[in-house]
Amino acid sequence: MAGQLKEVRNRIKSVQSTQQITKAMKMVSAAKLRRAQDAILQMRPYATKLQEMLSNIVSNSEGESGMALATERPIEKVLLLVITSDRGLAGAYNANLIKLAKQMIKEQYATAYAKGNVTIWSMGKKGYEHFAKNNYTVTDTYKDIFLNLSFDNVQQAAAAAMKAFENKEFDVVEIVYSEFKNAATQNFVSERFLPIPKVTQQAGASKADFIFDPNKEELIAELMPKILNTQLFKAVLDAQASEHGARMTAMDKASENANELLRNLKISYNRARQAAITTELTEIVSGAAALQG
Numbered sequence: 001m002a003g004q005l006k007e008v009r010n011r012i013k014s015v016q017s018t019q020q021i022t023k024a025m026k027m028v029s030a031a032k033l034r035r036a037q038d039a040i041l042q043m044r045p046y047a048t049k050l051q052e053m054l055s056n057i058v059s060n061s062e063g064e065s066g067m068a069l070a071t072e073r074p075i076e077k078v079l080l081l082v083i084t085s086d087r088g089l090a091g092a093y094n095a096n097l098i099k100l101a102k103q104m105i106k107e108q109y110a111t112a113y114a115k116g117n118v119t120i121w122s123m124g125k126k127g128y129e130h131f132a133k134n135n136y137t138v139t140d141t142y143k144d145i146f147l148n149l150s151f152d153n154v155q156q157a158a159a160a161a162m163k164a165f166e167n168k169e170f171d172v173v174e175i176v177y178s179e180f181k182n183a184a185t186q187n188f189v190s191e192r193f194l195p196i197p198k199v200t201q202q203a204g205a206s207k208a209d210f211i212f213d214p215n216k217e218e219l220i221a222e223l224m225p226k227i228l229n230t231q232l233f234k235a236v237l238d239a240q241a242s243e244h245g246a247r248m249t250a251m252d253k254a255s256e257n258a259n260e261l262l263r264n265l266k267i268s269y270n271r272a273r274q275a276a277i278t279t280e281l282t283e284i285v286s287g288a289a290a291l292q293g
Helices: 002-059 093-108 110-114 125-133 151-166 216-292
Strands: 078-083 118-123 137-139 172-182 185-194
Touching (some): 002 172, 002 216, 078 093, 078 125, 093 125, 093 185, 093 216, 118 125, 151 185, 151 216, 172 216
Parallel strands (some): 118 137
């Protein structure tokens, strides 16, 4: 009985130690989330409007020169930019992103994958480790991007993807990431990066008419890479905020589960202690009765 009591006491101490860690991690994630949330909420309207403008320009300029990044080709070689996190303990965050990427490959690019023409550029260690272990064609060039997250570092990845697309190394480039909604909600989405998607014109709707100054070719050559850089940076900021939100929520749930476990363990401990006391009293009474007899 004494051994059982000691075992329960050790379990209670272990759960309490784990709970201290989960509470500390929740507080750290909450502080990081505040900064990441401010960054993406300021960035998103600007990036969304730029993407909309670029799609409109491309839609109204079909067949014109200088539109290499909007050229649609038969899809034979595919590049996926999968944005995961560097660390775990974020619930199903990384698992859902990896699942979405695999689902895309299976449903949309099965033919290219069967020929070995699907390449993954993983941004974040968790995605890289999974895809490398499961024999996908994955590169580690940008897996450490969150160690020093900046627009310049993300721009390098975007520029490399644009250059590879222009050189016909890939026929389509997709971004797989989590779109931040709030601390408890993330939307796991895929977004076309290249070729630049065109706006679907509704029947009878008039086309957007832009006035270009200086000339159209110069503006497109200057603006197109910058807008695409901004698009990828927005996705990375979305992913960063989503990661901290998912980790904060996961650690909050873990702390609640630890409370429930502690409550059950303390009940078990009290029952075992009462049983031990009852046994000892019974032995004392029995011994006294034997001596009297």
